[in-house]
Amino acid sequence: MDILQRQGFYGPPAGESTILGVEFSGTVVSVGSDVFSEWQIGERVFGLVYGGAYSEYVVIEAAMAARLPNKISYAIGAALPEVWLTAFQALFWNCSLVTGEDVLIHAGASAVGIAAIQLAKNAGARRIIVTVSSQEKIEFCTSLGATHAINYKSDDFKTKVAEFTEDRGVDVIVDFIGANYWDSNLASLAFDGRMVMLGFLGGPVVNSSNLGPILRKRLTVRGSALRSRSLAYQIKLKQQVEQEVFKPIFEGKTDMRAIIDREFSWKEISEAHRYLESDKSKGKIVITVD
Ligand SMILES: NC(=O)c1ccc[n+]([C@@H]2O[C@H](COP(=O)([O-])OP(=O)(O)OC[C@H]3O[C@@H](n4cnc5c(N)ncnc54)[C@H](OP(=O)(O)O)[C@@H]3O)[C@@H](O)[C@H]2O)c1
CATH class of the missing domain: 3.40.50.720 (NAD(P)-binding Rossmann-like Domain)
Structure with missing residues (x-):
């Protein structure tokens, strides 16, 4: 998706960020007033968005956000959703x-x-x-x-x-x-x-x-095509996967695991894309934004 979007063949849904990336992890820096009681500033979070995940800050619908336990790395969190x-x-x-x-x-x-x-x-x-x-x-x-x-x-x-x-x-x-x-x-x-x-x-x-x-x-x-799905559909899917896959992974109750092939700094984004296009990877390529 990222390669196609970079090449101009696969734009985000109307009104969404045109910056590349649909999955991320990080910490909460701001919370909407209607979800104030659900999320606290500083909580570790990961999730799937319609666009903009390569950036320093990303906005996500609260119901699409998932908590990342302290013992799970940010890289694994970013590698899970999509x-x-x-x-x-x-x-x-x-x-x-x-x-x-x-x-x-x-x-x-x-x-x-x-x-x-x-x-x-x-x-x-x-x-x-x-x-x-x-x-x-x-x-x-x-x-x-x-x-x-x-x-x-x-x-x-x-x-x-x-x-x-x-x-x-x-x-x-x-x-x-x-x-x-x-x-x-x-x-x-x-x-x-x-x-x-x-x-x-x-x-x-x-x-x-x-x-x-x-x-x-x-x-x-x-x-x-998951990105073209409505928010309601994505929330339902996320909730089921969170219960049946992410939770058991975090609690060590399953053999299933996320596999990261390589991590790159955002400053090496061209190299990361070239690596992705080489078909050599066996797993996720994670970009660190600092
Ligand atoms: N529709 C959706 O909702 C949705 C969501 C996510 C991803 N996707 C799509 O799913 C695909 C996999 O995504 P990914 O992130 O998992 O990819 P990935 O980790 O980059 O792996 C892609 C692999 O596909 C194989 N491949 C590439 N071109 C091929 C060809 N012409 N014939 C046969 N095999 C080929 C290569 O493995 P070998 O070395 O074994 O050939 C390559 O390593 C992508 O096309 C992506 O756009 C779709």
Whole structure:
């Protein structure tokens, strides 16, 4: 999102800050009079906003703000909101994943992919299959709970998914790639399979395709963009993720964890973006504003 916004392809919703960034952590410096009793000056806080999170000060709706315990670093706080809300929404709200189902997560070592692998494992998914570009990423995803990993550079993922699932296909696909995966994604879905498309890293235009599998296998294909969602929707999602994911993480009651790949000072923001664009990261890139 940050790269697309920087390139001029993905602006914030009308009326929101045009400064980049949608997630942050920090301390409360000012509180609106209507939420005076809920938040105190100096409290540690993190959250998801519609824009402006790269800046020194950020304004957030009180109901979207979450408390950051003292023992959790600001970097972890900043790394939590966007990817965990997105992955949770994708698996459970968009695709209704339930225990015992098989899931295919593309870009398994992406920050959203990392959250999705752990959420699927925590929910008792049977097979958690990921696609990645290297052996290093295969080992990384496996260590997080992926049961099968495919190097899409050397193997055809459709063939591998068929092999892993005894030709049945998977129940759920979380896709970020789009056009060049479209046909293989449809082929990899089981009957009544669900796929959510969260990005088009491989492009948005499919030139020719057979839509037959959608009808024949009763598939559900949907898109999702969290930033375009209403405040009411985001608050509901945040509240559920806070209870079911952030709280257990903070209390050490789950194996799920946020993974930070690298931290940069805001003065190195160009380098941070170049690193993000290199596809080398395995987890969040956090910017420190001082
Ligand atoms: N719709 C939403 O609400 C929403 C919310 C958050 C994020 N997103 C989207 O979700 C995606 C992942 O975000 P993120 O922050 O988790 O990303 P990230 O940590 O930067 O990881 C992206 C990874 O995608 C893989 N990739 C890139 N181009 C590819 C291509 N053409 N084909 C196959 N794999 C490719 C690379 O891994 P390999 O080395 O394995 O190829 C790369 O490391 C982005 O597209 C982002 O815009 C959408």
